[in-house]
Structure formats: structure tokens, C-alpha cells
Amino acid sequence: MEGSLKIRVGNVDFYYGPAQALYDVSLDVPARQVTALIGPSGCGKSTFLRLLNRMNELIPDTRLEGRVEIDGEDIYDNGTDVIELRRRVGMIFQKSNPFPMSVYENVAYGLRVNGMARDRGEIDRIVETTLRSAALWD
Ligand SMILES: Nc1ncnc2c1ncn2[C@@H]1O[C@H](COP(=O)(O)OP(=O)(O)OP(=O)(O)O)[C@@H](O)[C@H]1O
Ligand SMILES: [Mg+2]
Known part of the structure; x- marks a missing residue:
């Protein structure tokens, strides 16, 4: 059975201020499969992942060019509900971040x-x- 497409990234460039971190990245991610990104430290894995729920926007002076679609929708569209997006696109980081409670x-x-x-x-x-x-x- 052929799986459907979940995420489509097209020609993404990403900048921290003047420093470019991602260069023309295009990638299709199928649904219901595990996809791994592997590469040396600093190559841009975390930067790429943070694009998928617009977490990079929380870092000042960053800029994205290109297109990121999830379930066929451009998640960088002005009409996107970012809270709802982040509820759907969860992340688990290597460093845990418990809230200050039990x-x-x-x-x-x-x-x-x-x-x-x-x-x-x-x-x-x-x-x-x-x-x-x-x-x-x-
Ligand atoms: N908040 C930031 N401000 C400026 N530059 C950053 C920031 N975060 C990452 N970078 C730079 O962007 C590039 C990609 O970093 P990123 O953290 O995405 O790499 P990584 O592949 O996740 O590395 P690691 O395997 O060490 O986690 C690096 O050159 C890094 O210095
Ligand atoms: Mg990382």
C-alpha cells in the first residue's frame, strides 16, 4: 500500500540574522512512517525540525524562504493558527524541560x-x- 504524503518542504532557505543555516532544502515526508534526519553537529537538523511547527519564529531576527506544507496546507500562511499547529506538530527535545511543578x-x-x-x-x-x-x- 502506498502511504500518503504528510509533509512537503520545498526549496527552503533559513537565516539567523545574516548567517544562512539551511540551503535550498526540499523533502517529502510520508505519513505513518518513521523518518530520521542524520548529519554532523551544526548541519541544521534542529533548525529544520523547528520549521515544522514555526518554533524558529520565537528566535529574533530569523528569516525563512521557501514553502512548508503539512497535510497539503502552507503552514506559513497568514491564516494559520500557530497554537493549533504546535498542538498537532509536537516535539521532544534531547534536553528535557519539565515545568516547575510535580x-x-x-x-x-x-x-x-x-x-x-x-x-x-x-x-x-x-x-x-x-x-x-x-x-x-x-
Ligand atoms: N539560535 C540561533 N542563533 C544563531 N545561530 C544558530 C541558532 N541556532 C542554531 N544556529 C546555527 O545554525 C546552524 C545549524 O544549527 P542546528 O542547531 O540546527 O544544528 P544541528 O544539526 O541540530 O546540530 P546538533 O547535532 O549539534 O544538534 C549552526 O551553524 C548553528 O550555529
Ligand atoms: Mg540539534
Whole structure:
């Protein structure tokens, strides 16, 4: 079965101030597959990934040229809801970044802000299952 296209990156150049970090990058990423980016330190992997949910915009004086489409939509379109985009395009960084609250509350946070659990009992169960599957419960 042929997989569908999830992400299409076309002719992307990216700049930190005057310094260009990405040069004419084009890449199609299929849905429902694992795609890995491999390359030496500083080659632009993290810069590229941060383009996919517009996190680079949080860095002052950066500039993008080219096109990034997810599910056929240009995510750099003026009409894009960036909060909704970042909810769909999640990222896990090499350095963890817990919020300054308990481990329980860190795990429960996403459930709470997205209204994904019916009651405290359900949050308790999901937090335990999640921590157990990450070998952190004990
Ligand atoms: N916030 C920033 N401001 C200015 N330049 C940056 C910034 N972040 C990255 N760069 C530069 O952009 C280039 C690409 O860096 P990037 O962090 O994307 O590489 P990487 O492939 O993720 O490296 P690593 O394997 O070390 O994580 C490097 O030259 C880096 O110095
Ligand atoms: Mg990196």
C-alpha cells in the first residue's frame, strides 16, 4: 500500500540574522512512517525540525524562504493558527524541560489543558500508565 504524503518542504532557505543555516532544502515526508534526519553537529537538523511547527519564529531576527506544507496546507500562511499547529506538530527535545511543578502535574498537564480526561480518576490512571511505560513509576 502506498502511504500518503504528510509533509512537503520545498526549496527552503533559513537565516539567523545574516548567517544562512539551511540551503535550498526540499523533502517529502510520508505519513505513518518513521523518518530520521542524520548529519554532523551544526548541519541544521534542529533548525529544520523547528520549521515544522514555526518554533524558529520565537528566535529574533530569523528569516525563512521557501514553502512548508503539512497535510497539503502552507503552514506559513497568514491564516494559520500557530497554537493549533504546535498542538498537532509536537516535539521532544534531547534536553528535557519539565515545568516547575510535580512529576504528576507535568504528566497531567496536557490532559488538563486539552480537556482530554473526564475526571481525576482517569487522570490518575493515565499518569500511572504513562509513568510505568517510561519506567519512571517506581
Ligand atoms: N539560535 C540561533 N542563533 C544563531 N545561530 C544558530 C541558532 N541556532 C542554531 N544556529 C546555527 O545554525 C546552524 C545549524 O544549527 P542546528 O542547531 O540546527 O544544528 P544541528 O544539526 O541540530 O546540530 P546538533 O547535532 O549539534 O544538534 C549552526 O551553524 C548553528 O550555529
Ligand atoms: Mg540539534
